[in-house]
Amino acid sequence: MAERVRVESDGGVHRITLNRPEVMNALDGALRRALTEALLAGHGARVIVLTGAGRGFCSGQDLSDASGLDAAGFEATLNDEYVPMIRAIVEAPVPVIAAVNGVAAGAGANLALACDLVVACESAVFIQAFTRIGLIPDAGGTSFLPRRVGLQRAMGAALLAEPVSARQAEAWGMIWEAVPDDRFAEVVAARAARLAAGPTGAYAALKQAMRGAFDQSLEAQLAVEARLQAVCGASDDFREGVAAFQEKRAPRFTGA
Known part of the structure; x- marks a missing residue:
């Protein structure tokens, strides 16, 4: 087979x-x-x-x-x-x-x-x-x-x-x-x-937020965004993204 x-x-x-x-x-x-x-x-x-x-x-x-x-x-x-x-x-x-x-x-x-x-x-x-x-x-x-x-x-x-x-x-x-x-x-x-080549941690958080959005009130979804954004904001990829923007170059995301 x-x-x-x-x-x-x-x-x-x-x-x-x-x-x-x-x-x-x-x-x-x-x-x-x-x-x-x-x-x-x-x-x-x-x-x-x-x-x-x-x-x-x-x-x-x-x-x-x-x-x-x-x-x-x-x-x-x-x-x-x-x-x-x-x-x-x-x-x-x-x-x-x-x-x-x-x-x-x-x-x-x-x-x-x-x-x-x-x-x-x-x-x-x-x-x-x-x-x-x-x-x-x-x-x-x-x-x-x-x-x-x-x-x-x-x-x-x-x-x-x-x-x-x-x-x-x-x-x-x-x-x-x-x-x-x-x-x-x-x-x-x-x-x-x-x-x-993208920020895989942000993608995972994005999927979690988007997939659950239809089952949430706006208030609950705002709380989800805040919680997940805090996780993304603590990542190396966020720091790399900001640095790349400031240095006018392509970011090198690692998923960390």
Whole structure:
């Protein structure tokens, strides 16, 4: 059996490639477990990039994988395999980039939306395909989607299960950017390199603050900002950033 994921690490960039191109990188149990393991291994890097092999990012749940696809198994499969996978992205202390190189459907679309930054090629599409088979969005979709695009667009995408082009997703604020296919690899590499050279401590604090903001009052969020800013302000990276600004040079961040 071919490796379900390919992992490459270089220059602080931990690149994970879903590797079932013959089925558009559909998620079976083995792939979910391998992906979770690869994501957790990337928590020690400076940035994680998640992409797909072949012409698709991820087509969602592999419907030919019968394990867990029954009334008794759905909840266990989601809790035991999907939840750890999504949490490994959301709780990563480093930025996670979804490099969406083609179709992202069902749980595959929400796997991308779980990431901190989504860069898609123009030919990519996002499909909340769940209602086509009598299900609701999972893998965090009912949380991520309305927060990104608002309730009406989220409901439309989920109820109608129609493809949303990368350009439309960009216009809606579903993703960060859609780029021409012939520049996709170049743009992803540039984004990853920039983040890998950045202040990783500040990125971790930023993720913590942003991810919890929707569940906080303004007063509580202001307190979170003050607490996390104190941590960032005590860092070597903050001192380096100020020194670089004053000396009119590029900062050399170390993550300390």
